[in-house]
Amino acid sequence: MHADPKGVLTGVHFLDGDHACCEGTLAAGARFAAGYPITPSTEVVERFAARIPTVGGVFIQMEDELAASIAIQGAVWGGAKAFTVTSGPGYSLMMEHIGLAAMTEAPCVFVNVQRGGPSTGLPTLPAQADMMQARWGSHGDYGIIALCPNSPQECFDLTIEGFNLAEEFRVPVMMMLDECVGHMTEKVVIPPADQIEVTPRRFTKKPPAEYRPYQPAADLVPDMVKAGDGYRFHITGLTHDERGYPSMNVETQDRLVRRLQDKLKPLADGRSLCETADLDDAEVVVVSYGITSRVAQRALQQARKQGIRAGKFRIISAWPFPAGRIRELAGRVKAFVVPELNMGQMVLEVERAAAGKANVISIPHAGGTVHNPDVILKAIVEAAR
Amino acid sequence: MLQRVLTEIRIAGFGGQGVILAAAVIGKAAAIFQGGYATMTQSFGPEARGGSSSAQVILSTEPILYPYVTQPDILVVMSQEAYTRFAPQLKPGGVLIMEQDLVRVDKIPNGVRAFGVPATRLAEQLGRKVVLNIVMTGFFTAVTNLLDADAVRQAVDDSVPPAMKKLNLQAFDKGLEYGSMLMTRLAENGDSEGVLTLEVEA
Structure with missing residues (x-):
């Protein structure tokens, strides 16, 4: 489907990567963001906070990155497209909830504008040293998607792609910017809304009585529901069966953990960008x-x-x-x-x-x-x- | 189209002088209104705190790969500190543009053409000192001849809030006019050794 014109700032702009990323989130349909400010990523949500009242949506500055990274998942289960934004130290704090998003298959986007590390490192200067953390930072076996833009234009384009992939595969998607790209200002062309493809949430077509929250479709990805639509569903970080209930047995664990990785296989080769x-x-x-x-x-x-x-x-x-x-x-x-x-x-x-x-x-x-x-x-x- | 394949520009001064906006206007003029490419980066390091501010713009006829300015062709300085710090980086044969009331130059580096403009005073004549950055931008446009004045004027118009458009466009024209007069005078009389300006120091 096409982007909602309300969120699309069609035109030719001179934007930095952080601001372009924000416009990408809005064009992709994100209507909820939660964040905790950290250099060099703050400008993404700063702009979102300024833009969202006229577009219609919510931004919350949370008490910390743990809160931000879980608030977005609440919004996702409420039906919104949601994201958070951070840099190294905050990214470390988000790891637990990235694991939860992977395990519960909550489609959401984490923007990491990378700066020098380890620890607080170089707040205002670039690095690309969180690449392994993006893949392996949370415990257990799981898969994620990570995209690396190299210009403000790509910060816009790939952020939309990131949201689309998150919805298609129901995974957390990592937007791996770096300080240089985030703070670099270049021409950014934002097309009309009807030229931007956005992937809608894969809501189930089954009636409540037949719906099983974690029953995979042919592509190994289960369809979703949203809270308040009359479906009973249970979401847990514990190993769960197709009904979504905790199931502490070897077979369920094997089936679930394998599927969390296998569902991303099409992206590894044929569809890799x-x-x-x-x-x-x-x-x-x-x-x-x-x-x-x-x-x-x-x-x-x-x-x-x-x-x-x-x-x-x-x-x-x-x-x-x-x-x-x-x-x-x-x-x-x-x-x-x-x-x-x-x-x-x-x-x-x-x-x-x-x-x-x-x-x-x-x-x-x-x-x-x-x-x-x-x-x-x-x-x-x-x-x- | 842009005149040169690649031009590296650094603009530096005090925080609050509008250094970043001046750089953004120049970048925007090249990238959006003149069909070229521009990449702007800012200094976000600890040195950006405590009063100094610096921005870099690269203008090119081709996509820009390396994002940072290493040796500027053009240096615009609006404070003594900025001059002291960045003048040594200026490319031999480069152009130095300064706010002549705020920067005192003892010796102009060999081969460098140095232009001076009383941008703060010109801005004050318009009633608002804050637009000195746009006066500088107008002067820059006239003396460098890199960009079409119309493209830069459009970029100014596109970069400031509606209520401030008129004032900023006046500021741009003031700087442009001052620079054009200087260039006409130089064309008639030729360059002199020192800072090229319409006002000879008392």
Whole structure:
């Protein structure tokens, strides 16, 4: 279906990534946000708080990030599309409730504008060091989706995509911005509402007597209801059966935990979001994401000018990791160069997928600024040798 | 279209002078009203506290990849501190634009063309000192010749609240006019050694 025009600020704007992300939430249909302010993410909800009274919806500044991350799930079960926004320290506090959202299959969005860590780290400066936390930060086995925009325009576009994927797969979706992209101002084009596709909630068509809250459809995702519509339903973080009731047995656990991961399989390969260029003849492939992908692009241009057959693989959906695409490339390239604003996180996934068939070279950076493109270029040159 | 493939600009001054808005207007003019690309970043570090403010804009005819300004082609300073801090980064052969009542320059770096404008005084003539940033923006437009004056004027109009439009557009025109007069005078008389301005210091 199309976006609700009330939330769509159609036009050409000069916006920073945080504000563009906010416009993405509104265009996607989010009408509830809860947050606790933290640099460099606050501008997202600051704008939401200013915009939502005229659009129609609710913003609550909560007492902390734990509260914010659970308030949005209450809103989801009340029928709203909802999200919260934070950065490193607040993200750590949200981990428990990210696990709950994964377990109860509450479609919601967590925006993390990454800054330097660990702990309070570098509040005003960029990093990409929460990538593994996004995937594994809560306890137990589960799956999530993570998207990495590299411009304010993508902060808008991918936020809509994030909400759509959350609804389709009923998972928490992580919008993994970084301080640089969040605070960078560029042109952002917001199309008319009738050109924006939004995924509605998958409400059940069954009558109350036949509805089972966790009975999966063919795509392994169960249909939802909302509170107050006359359906009885029970939501719990405990292992639950298809009726939604706690069931402490090995079979239920196996069926549920497997399904929570298996339902995301289509996204791992065929539907993974990537941007590629010059891969046909590539000897060296630079794998990057977020702001680093732009710096890497400059290095790639220079490498091509020097006659090096270098190709681009930009990860947009970092989780589920596009392992199949990397595996396929590993069979025909010499090396992968992986720059990232952390000490080597997604490079571990590249190594795992490459499985020894190509060299994998990590270009770590502790964060605080972006890479010098020359450092990436040097690695490309050496890898091609 | 933009005149140059890539131009790096830094604007710096005190917090409250409207440094960020001036940068946003320039970026918006290039990216929205003149069909080019612009990326603006701001200094959010601890140095942004305690009174100083700085913004960077990159203008380009092609999509911008590297987001930060490393060596500005154009430096606009509205405080002595900003001048002291950022002047050494200016590209050789670059352009320095200053609020001439607030910045005192002892020695202009080699090859740098330095322009001065009494932006605060010009703003005060309009009755509101706060629009000195837009006076500076007008002056910038005239002396750099990077952007069409109409594109920048539209960007000013698009960037301020309705009640403030008239005042800001007046401020823009004032700075633009002052800069145009200076450029005409320079075209007639040629550059001099010091800061290029319409007012010779007493």
